[in-house]
Amino acid sequence: MARTGLKRAGAGLGLMLGAALAGCSAPADSNAAVGVAQAAVPPAPPAPPAAAATPGAVVFTDNDQAGEAKRAFSYIWPAAVSAVPALTGRFSAERDGLLAGQKADWAEALREFAGSDCAGCVMRDFQKEWAVVADLPRFLSLSASFYEYTGGAHGNGAHDALVWDREAEAALDPKAMFTTPAALQDALGAAWCKALKAQRQERLGDGYSDDGFFQCPAIADLTVLVGSSDKRSFNRIGLLAAPYVAGSYAEGTYEVTLPVTPAVLAAVKPAYRAAFTTAK
Template sequence: MWLAGACLALIGCSSPEEMGEALGAEGTDAGLTVSSTDDPRPVNFEDHDERGGGTRDFLYAWPAEVSAIPALAELLAQRRDAALAEQKADWDEALAEFAGEDCASCKARGFSKGWDVAADTPRFLSLKGEMSLYTGGAHPNSAFDALVWDREAGVGLDPVDLFTSPDALYRAVRAPYCDALLSQQKERRGEYFTPPEDPLAQCPGLDDLVLVPASNGGEAIDELYLLAAPYVAGAYAEGPYKVQVPVTDAVIAAVKEEYRGAFAAP
């Protein structure tokens, strides 16, 4: 079943039974489900349907650290509701297009997204999102997402916006990232691995990756994760590639001045 496979792909994704228990009296409607900031709880939202020979599964989850920040929880709830509305519209179109046809996969839709904390520092709450999307066919597709909440400004930021420019950031991380990626590719491909003539030239660019600022010590951003969804750095069967690189002096030099104090080399 698509739902089970999608849950396995997500960090912190609960079973439907566990999700129902977590929701309790809040139910499974698409409204804002945010617990009290005095007692923040994880939010595990689900919405399912079955009709016309088709099925639709939708799951969306975030941790208690998000619920503790009402504005951030509202932002994610808005994104969740938009994704649910888009899925429902797409499913309605599929049911109409394949009405009367014996094609269960054509009339199946699935979406699951789970957010996990990558860094919880005095300045930033950095979140990593993992998503699985099924719109018919042989298998679901997976993708990554990232969001940084600036506690001082009270706004959500794209992680790349913490830097003076994407090019400045990529220059600082390109060599260690490409070396680490090449090592992972060699391990996964085994005897089928062919060393590239120019590893840097064949390395994915920043536009194809998702950047996630992270923290080991909890006081500052001291490492970065560069995430490549399936197909970006290898065949679908190889799965996603997740590469960690440390924050170095070169990385800090690429950070915008107003955020530089929130970064540190380990």
């Protein structure tokens, strides 16, 4: 606004100066003087169109407190999701449903444990954050980590995955890109179990045993991610085993990345095969 005001003031000053020059000149000279003044001050160029705002990452939080009782909630997604209105709508609906559920659960806990000294009984926490795994011309591959605490000794964490198909304008589970669970198991199972065993031995040391309670879980029990090292095609597969899936809570999440091999490529559905290549 200040800049606009400055332009108007300058124009008014020019008119006053032109009138003063006209009062001191003959009619012919006056016309010439005005012409010179007009030629000396070219019209201002039109303002460039405003650039469209680039959608950014969304960090949503909703927290509350009642005395010592606390409720915390956060749901985050990256800018790549904000650029897809249908995906934004999907995540917004999930977020709103989760938040409503947490609020109702917390309100019930406040009533049930009113006057109790059980601090953990009236604490609630939920966190979910989406991240980009791979952004290809047709597909946007996403992963999510989330944590929930609803009382007790500790909360629980897990993982989620989604692929957005820009051509179909639809979301799908990465596992749905493969022909059958059995085909995916045959293609990845042996390499997954070998890598998992190595990681568990490293974390547990002498406490590791092949005869332990946790055996190598099937690929169907894992979170499957489709990734890319070249941003042109999917050439690697991520496998995530949340706590209690492949090990105890204390062991945390196990994550293994495997290359797309000819066997993996053969397990991809024909409709999606063009988006995959074997790792170099």
